[in-house]
Amino acid sequence: MQQGQMAYDRAITVFSPDGRLFQVEYAREAVKRGSTALGIKFKDGVLLISEKRPRSKLMEQNSLEKIQLIDDFVGCVTSGLGADARVLIDFARIVTQQEKVSYGSLVNIENLVKKVADQMQQYTQYGGVRPYGVSIIFAGIDQVGARLFDSDPSGVINEYKATAIGAGRDQVLNYLEKEYKEDADEKTAIGIGIAALKSSMEEGAEYKTPEVASIRSDSTFKIFTKEEIEKLVK
Amino acid sequence: MQQGQMAYDRAITVFSPDGRLFQVEYAREAVKRGSTALGIKFKDGVLLISEKRPRSKLMEQNSLEKIQLIDDFVGCVTSGLGADARVLIDFARIVTQQEKVSYGSLVNIENLVKKVADQMQQYTQYGGVRPYGVSIIFAGIDQVGARLFDSDPSGVINEYKATAIGAGRDQVLNYLEKEYKEDADEKTAIGIGIAALKSSMEEGAEYKTPEVASIRSDSTFKIFTKEEIEKLVK
Amino acid sequence: MQQGQMAYDRAITVFSPDGRLFQVEYAREAVKRGSTALGIKFKDGVLLISEKRPRSKLMEQNSLEKIQLIDDFVGCVTSGLGADARVLIDFARIVTQQEKVSYGSLVNIENLVKKVADQMQQYTQYGGVRPYGVSIIFAGIDQVGARLFDSDPSGVINEYKATAIGAGRDQVLNYLEKEYKEDADEKTAIGIGIAALKSSMEEGAEYKTPEVASIRSDSTFKIFTKEEIEKLVK
Amino acid sequence: MQQGQMAYDRAITVFSPDGRLFQVEYAREAVKRGSTALGIKFKDGVLLISEKRPRSKLMEQNSLEKIQLIDDFVGCVTSGLGADARVLIDFARIVTQQEKVSYGSLVNIENLVKKVADQMQQYTQYGGVRPYGVSIIFAGIDQVGARLFDSDPSGVINEYKATAIGAGRDQVLNYLEKEYKEDADEKTAIGIGIAALKSSMEEGAEYKTPEVASIRSDSTFKIFTKEEIEKLVK
Amino acid sequence: MQQGQMAYDRAITVFSPDGRLFQVEYAREAVKRGSTALGIKFKDGVLLISEKRPRSKLMEQNSLEKIQLIDDFVGCVTSGLGADARVLIDFARIVTQQEKVSYGSLVNIENLVKKVADQMQQYTQYGGVRPYGVSIIFAGIDQVGARLFDSDPSGVINEYKATAIGAGRDQVLNYLEKEYKEDADEKTAIGIGIAALKSSMEEGAEYKTPEVASIRSDSTFKIFTKEEIEKLVK
């Protein structure tokens, strides 16, 4: 920690002399300790892939699932503080329901992502609250086509062809920058994604078949079984 | 305590440089000093079992009971600060009543658990309050079948086949990971649960017959008497 | 005071690293400096007994009385900060009146005690307030029978056969654990209670005939005169 | 000041480790610097007597008067911060007017005193305010008879046969405990009261004829002139 | 500054261990740096006299005037922070207008002064604000006759025959205690007042003819011209 940093990092409403918001940076550290997840667009849709960390076998399967549906053709995966993530996902679901009441359907995923990110930004600007300690990848199909966004604790959002969050983010992005192909089919894209995920694993770490979900341009949402994934990867 | 930790652990809205929320971690310490309790699913339902700590014989029996009914077929057991637990259980009961007014019955235990946990999460994000110093195991029967959740001071929830909270949590989970059987009948499950509880007791500590409650898939709720338990365990 | 404690004991919304709420513990110290009082169930009702501390003879008798009626068949005795106690007793009386407006009578003393204790718990969780520096023993008759509760600054409540608060709490409880008999009649119970109170007095301290009130199962409330008490004790 | 006290005495919502509220104790110091006043019940009513401190002869007589009427047959005398006293007396007058609108007359002086003291207690429990730096003696006649109460910065109230506040409180009480007679007539009581007041004066301090007011059981309120007092005392 | 004072003087809601409110005392320092002003009752009314400090000749005459009308027969003069004074005078004018709407005229100047002083007291008891840095002399004629009050930053008010505020307060009061005569006529009273003002001037300070206003019992309000004053004083 640099000399004098301590004076600027204990209250969210305060800039440091070099214009940084330390609380937001520390919230990103909470994300960096989360499980790795990624999103990839392919020729006919968009994939969400999430690392499966070894956890107690006493836990129910559904409780281990990181990929969550927000609406019929929009899903997300999060990394960071579990309770913060749940609260934001519920918020996203409410936004979606309101949109559907107004327009009959979710017309634009970007609007949804913005509203969630605005919520996150506010928690970086007002006193008396802390930022959300979570990053989110949103993936889905809307009238524009396949969409893939991520949002971090600062409330910044970007749209991607492929992106990653969590502990292995840097390694996955490195891998994807080299290997990603926009015109890959679903199977190839899953292969690339899983390879990217593996590239982020520490040596000797136990590999578990990751979660994979695909939202296809023909508006079908598929969650792959462990067997399907292993067959695809082979 | 690590050097510099003190600067980040006195206000809930502040992350430490490594992305931790110390106040939540300290609230977990309050839970770790609470009595041990566990939940176990068995073939035809789900059990709640709670350690009985030696307490004044001047106390009324009902005041010693740790297992509480929330609704007809949902119960819970808590560990941590007693008054915080009571407030959250009352909150859960109100949620259940509202659900019953809207839908005629409690359709989904997960919804109930989420609402309680959302309440807990908020107390980790806003200034001017402290987190709840309590963990809760929820057990019950809904349209999905037997359900078993726990929630901790951060507001994280998970669904389990078997789980534990309180002072002896780690030892009980160790035991259960080895001995838990999903297809055990009620009697066997009670035996496993009580053995797990005993495994967490310090050497020389006085053993008292624990509280045991069973919520069965045929929608009956049974609290076992001391005699029944001792007969079962033998 | 242990090293570092000071950092965690000046704001109620903050846990210490070992999960304690120092402000609540300090509020208990205010109670420990209060006068000793106790409650005892007997065969046909429940007693409240309160130490009489030597005070100015210029004070009016009613101002010295520690045992207070909340409703026809519910009384209480408090120990700790006098103004806090008065505010909570008034709160209890309002709760009772509301209950009577809704149901015609106070159906359940436990509900009353819970509402007072919830008020106390909130003052341990929110910023900008301090906990109440008071413990209360509630005694009464409802449809369940004779009831006896206490509540401390944390907002925890328990139901008892016999309990005590204030400076002599530990000694009185020690005595009662040995001598308390559930099937004692009123006279015997008063004897046990007064003996317990005496056991808590410091050597050489002036003994004054304590206040004694009895709420009997046939729904009569009796406050004993000094003469009646002295005759009974003899 | 004891070692470490400083850490607990700068915020009203904080208990010290031994369960004290320093801010309330400091407010009592403001009272201890106020002028001495006392109240005494006599056979047919109740007296208020207040020390007259030597003050600028440029001040108007009414501005020097410490004894204030709250309602027809209720008066008070205060000691401590002047502006705080005025605000609380105005508050008492509003309470009385409200009572008279509801019931036609002030039925019970204790209710009035409680409402003022509740106001004082709240300023000892909430952040963002300081306690009132004032003690008040209330005296009057209601359906119960002659009443005499005092209230201090903590919001505690007591009913007395005779009581005192301000700089000379301890000496006056000492004197009264020895000399007070419940069945004294008005003249005798005034003599006792003034003698008590004199007993609290520092040697060599200038004696000025005190203010004396009598509220009699036949519902007359009399403020004595200097001449009447001097004649009575002789 | 005494040892340890610093700990108690930076937040208005905090008493010092000896029961003082330092912020109020510091606000009085702001008053002590203000210009000297005084009020004097005479046989047929009441005078306000204010020192004229040498100020830029570029300033307009009316902007230099310290004596302000509040209503037809009520005036005031202030000392301390100029903007605080203006805000309180406006507040007083609004109070007067409300009174006139309700009762047709300002019946009682004491009521007016109390409402202004209550406003000042509140700023000494609540957090998040500072006391008003101003003292005010109010003078006027009401149904009681000629009235003369002052109010200081604590919100204390007193009624006087003659009083003073500002930098030269002590010297003016000293002079008045010796020379003030209740039955003086207007001319004599002006002479006494101006002599008192002069007595407070530092040696060598430039004397400027002060402002003088007279509110007479026959309900006329007169502001004297420089020439009239100089003629009177000669």
Added chain:
Amino acid sequence: MQQGQMAYDRAITVFSPDGRLFQVEYAREAVKRGSTALGIKFKDGVLLISEKRPRSKLMEQNSLEKIQLIDDFVGCVTSGLGADARVLIDFARIVTQQEKVSYGSLVNIENLVKKVADQMQQYTQYGGVRPYGVSIIFAGIDQVGARLFDSDPSGVINEYKATAIGAGRDQVLNYLEKEYKEDADEKTAIGIGIAALKSSMEEGAEYKTPEVASIRSDSTFKIFTKEEIEKLVK
């Protein structure tokens, strides 16, 4: 900085021991770094003159203008923080519009100035805000005639024949005290004003023809062109 000052200058609601409000004094420093401006009454109206600081030629002319119209015959010039000035000018415009809706026209410029200054005073008395870092000269014609006021960060207002704000305030006032003539015509007054402005310039600083606006008693508002000014000055 004097010893101990630091303890009193970081929160606006706090007086220093000698009765000063440091935050207000620091806000005046922001004004002292602003551009110099002045107002001068002349025989038939009132002038506003503002220094023109050398600024980027990329800036649009109107953005450089310091003299702003508030209403038809009221203008102002500010010095200090630009955004604070804009907010207060907008506030002044709203006040004027409200007055016009109520009375058909702006009857009294003093009322307008008071309302702006009251706003400024409040930001010196309440916590959670900082004072406005700006001084304002208001000039205009109303039913009283030509008016000229200034207001500083404390919220104090004064009416002047001639006044100045900003970096060169002291020098300009020095010059004006010597050279100002009340009965000067417009041309002469402009000459005096510009000479005063020049007197405040540091040696070697680049002189730029200042902004000059005249509000004349016949209710015409004229902003002079650079050419007109230079011709007048010659």
Added chain:
Amino acid sequence: MQQGQMAYDRAITVFSPDGRLFQVEYAREAVKRGSTALGIKFKDGVLLISEKRPRSKLMEQNSLEKIQLIDDFVGCVTSGLGADARVLIDFARIVTQQEKVSYGSLVNIENLVKKVADQMQQYTQYGGVRPYGVSIIFAGIDQVGARLFDSDPSGVINEYKATAIGAGRDQVLNYLEKEYKEDADEKTAIGIGIAALKSSMEEGAEYKTPEVASIRSDSTFKIFTKEEIEKLVK
């Protein structure tokens, strides 16, 4: 950092002794780390030009675009914290929609810019929030003609012929002050703007064709393609 600065830079509502608002200055540092952007008026309209920083090729094109439309003929470009910028742009869009509902069209771009800047100013004056860490260039066509404004974290706005924000601001402005020509045609202006942008690049930094948008006086909005730009520049 100068000695003592630390005491004044951690709370937005506090001035430093020399009248500075450090938090606003630190927010400007966040802007100085943002990408460089500029606006230039030309003969028939106004241009926005933004640096393109090398970023991951996994990012979607639209997510990289810095130039944003606010309404049909108003655009903007921002530099600084991404989420803050998005929130302010959304705010600007809402303001525009409200204006259009009221007046049928956006009559005046200055009004729009003022409302955004007022929002920014407020976050520099109230406690409990931090300033926005963003500067914005607004460009558009309204009834006045081509308009070009910028606004910085203090909430100051200025109108320009040409301006710049972000990391390369100083170099771009230097270049423009020398080379800017008011009567340049669109092609020439683009050339000057891009040359200015290049002048701000560090030696050896990778040049990427910047974003260029033109809002023309005939009310057409054109975003140039990379090819068009490269052809124009050649």
